[in-house]
Amino acid sequence: MIKILHLSDIHMGSGFSHGRVNPETGLNTRLEDFMAALECCIDRAIDEPVDLVLFGGDAFPDSTPPPFVAEAFANQFRRLVDAQIPTVLLVGNHDQHTQGQGGASLCIYRTLGVPGFVVGDRLDTHRIQTRRGPVQIITLPWLTRSTLLTRPETEGLSMAEVGQLLIDRLRLALEGEIRQLDPDVPTVLLAHLMTDTARYGAERLLAVSKGFTVPIALLARSCFDYVALGHVHRHQVLCEQPPIVYPGSIERVDFSEEAEEKGFVLVQLERGKAEFEFCPLPVRAFRTIELDLSETNDPQGKLLHALQAAELRDAVVRVIYHIRSEHLDQIDAGVVHQALASTHNYTIHPELVSQLARPRLPELGVGRSMEPMEALKTYLANRDDLREMEAALLSAAQSLLSEQDADWGAIDDSAIVSDSQLRLL
Template structure:
């Protein structure tokens, strides 16, 4: 039996891009769709018996109709090939409000044959071309499930977390004891296991993580643990394998060095082996350098740019420079250099100015008033904030400003 394991599709992430005039869709949305297409094409070529998506289909809990349409088209493609689909709900899929539908509930409402939506703790037996597969589903769970219960009415958050973790662990242990030993079985879990290396998903998380111990997943009869939620591909154990495939595309520069892809899982008897399949995610390139000692900073920057492959890449440039060099480092020229090198999007150009003497932003404005652009003024303002802002936050704000200013041109 073979199945394709993916997670964290995050359709709707639209940073570092622009609207594609040919389709009317955002280029980053197209990136995410392309990676999903690549993963599904790989799975179908491998003749998988099942496609398992371990949560976070969309970026938001209320995706727009275009995002829903494009995802539905991909599901239809898989079902047309006769392959069943199993979708676990993640924290980006479910609404915290009681009674509101989650983002993939429409498949259940329409009764789409061969598509299973796992939005609650349950054991599913999925028929496949190679026989039935038992899937113990552990979707993202919310604390309001307990907070609305009378016995937890006055409980603290610590008590609620303890009780929620206890009930999840009990579900895994009790359900594992009921597994049919004649059939292969796996666990599908959207959440954090202890020891997992986190990344950009921490900043994107909707709701607070509840971390479960790996030991509770290592139940007799379980051949594989299909994980979702953590964007960095990693395997936390091998008996049974506990694998995060990671997200299909890079969300931001925190993931610039991470390979992106999906996992092909093969189960033979009670054992599972897996293979990570890397996908051609859009490259993110960060160029950082100190040019303060250079007599020709622009020439040095041109050499630095030439050392990187910027074709179709999202690029950011961060320089350390002296005040005297600032008038030479014209942003429009730097942007042209990066564009000529093939950059897909210039996420940010930041220049960290060597500070001596006065630290007030007003002082810098007076001394550099002849060379300050609106973007440079914003950059200086953000870097003068106390307490200091995180560099990644500054880069994100500057990137947003770049998009706004580009739209006005």
């Protein structure tokens, strides 16, 4: 049995707007949160100890992280070198640089010859000796169209045809690697990609380069004992045999990950069999408080009540409230800030409810039903300018309705006359 720790999507250095500067360290608190989450992963790898660490890609928000962010990442992975745990760093879309062949934020680890470290920046098979025997790792970094196809090959093709051509190329290239595998050695495919069956997370909004979606059938092969994925931030298991797993990101990158549990995966691997377990990380809470204050006479009271009832201590909080413009001055900003003082960081977004969206006559609002004559009477009661014509309009309507009765048989009693229909009058 070979023990593997599989983590992915570290994105160290992102989400600074959700933190603040720690006066003691001078660092953004969200960088410290990400450092702590990564430290937990590496602690576990060393405590177990595992025989191999697989990183599924996207180390930083982009391929040129500031030195202090690159150092925070290196400080943790350095501990694996000291513990003599072999490690594979896969290149994700956020790690790639457009300049230079194979340019990526992680290639420095290969250039420096870090002992036991493999950088997966191309489709390749690595045979790694672990304490508990050999393992084969096929690395499949984030692929762009230009990695697999040349411009003349795609000329005149539709997007769908290009997509199909890409998949055909990838299938062929992957087949080439599979043929060279030793069938007796445990094998892992380590890939940074979007599959056709994955549920999206924040990466949909974060992705800058255009990629393509890989059919799950291409990955669910018996030659792989475990498929270690990266890219999608929401932890999910796409297949049980072989296990195809996204561990998800290790910390919340933004509010789209508010409800997601964060963690890493521990795998017990042998040829033909893999058992895995998701290990949650204690990461910072994100909370959205959204309130409709447009229908209350005490918007401030309702807002404060909601803030006091929520568990907001040390959380990253955003408050969104919908309010009518004439009630805006009833919100005392000072008191609201006070109520949010125990949070880690907060933003407040008042949204004005448009007067136009409100029904002109509340009695005729959405969801109310009335007989046509009753509805017309209500309408006319609100139109002082039509008072003189009221009797004439009502009798005209009555005769129109009885004509309709005569022509079409019984009129449906439950006929609903809406505000917009009345507007035609």
